[in-house]
Amino acid sequence: MIIVEHLAKAAGPEQVPVLRDVGFRMESGEMIGLLGASGSGKTTLLRCLALRDKWDKGNFRIDGADILGGGFGAKRKISREWAFLEQNSELNKERTALKNVLIGQAAQTPWWRRLTGVVRTDDYMGAMDELERLGLLDKAKMKTGQLSGGERQRVAIARALVHGAKVILADEPVTGLDPKSAQSVLETLMTLCKETGLTVVAVLPLELAEKYSTRMWVLDKGVIKHDVTGRRLTGAERAGLI
Incomplete structure (x- = not known):
């Protein structure tokens, strides 16, 4: 259970409010589409959830643990178990797909591996398994x-999966595809939510x-004006x- 209450965030020199009073509860296995007009705060919400942006106020709990007030250990949980996928994924284009999967993000990878590139056989096999599951073994x-x-x-x-992500926050993951x-990426995420309990929050076209x-x-x-489960949006929504 993930609970967010009264999340507020202002931005810019004039501290213009972007998020005013965001609150929600979400469970494992959900695939949540995040919608809103340009400037509504979608990217800011994802960045706050990933702790890339500091919250001005609010409460953030995962399975009862206080993330914002829990010190370094609680915040480390987010950096290790939550993956933030930006529109242009932070991949090294000169590395192979396999190397990108193995090395991962700085917060998820031991310093010695980032320096040497050395990986264990189990890690190698795990990365190959994920690439195969995602239809990329030949790449x-x-x-x-x-x-x-x-x-x-x-x-x-x-x-993200190889390095233990339980939640993926994706900012426009299919824009430009x-x-x-686009269908392949979203079907992959949807299947992972159903089969593994992965939770996804993604900015998507309607x-x-x-x-x-x-x-x-x-x-x-x-604010989250509408929270809709299991149906299409109405005209008003x-x-x-x-």
Whole structure:
């Protein structure tokens, strides 16, 4: 159980409120589509949840543990178990897909591995298993700069899973992808949610959110105005989105 209460965040020199009073509860296995007009705070919400941006106020609990007030150990839990996938995934295009999956993000990888690139056999096999599950086994030895946008997104997902991600926060993971690649990425995430209990919160276009999400949040003026489960949005709920 993940509980957020009264999350507020202002930005810029004039401290303009971006998030005013965001609150929600979410369970493992949910795939949540995050919707909202430009400037509604979608990216800021994801960055706050990933602790990339400091909260101005609010409460954040995971299975009863106080994340914001729990010191370094509680925050370390987020850096290790939550993955933030930006629109352009932070992959080294000169490394192979396999190397990108193995090395991972700095917070998830021992310092000696980042320096030497040395990996254990078990880690190697785990990375290959994830690449195979995501349909990328034949791309493992290719540099990520040679892969398509959809393939790079799946490499980023594989990296998150190999390094123990239980929650993925994805900022427009299919923007710029062709329809087939976008479908592949979202079907992969949806399957992982169902089969492994992975939780995903992703900024998505309305039509894809309605097709693939188990739940949708509509952000408006810094709050979650609508929280919809298991159905399409009504005309009133769509107002301002399209």
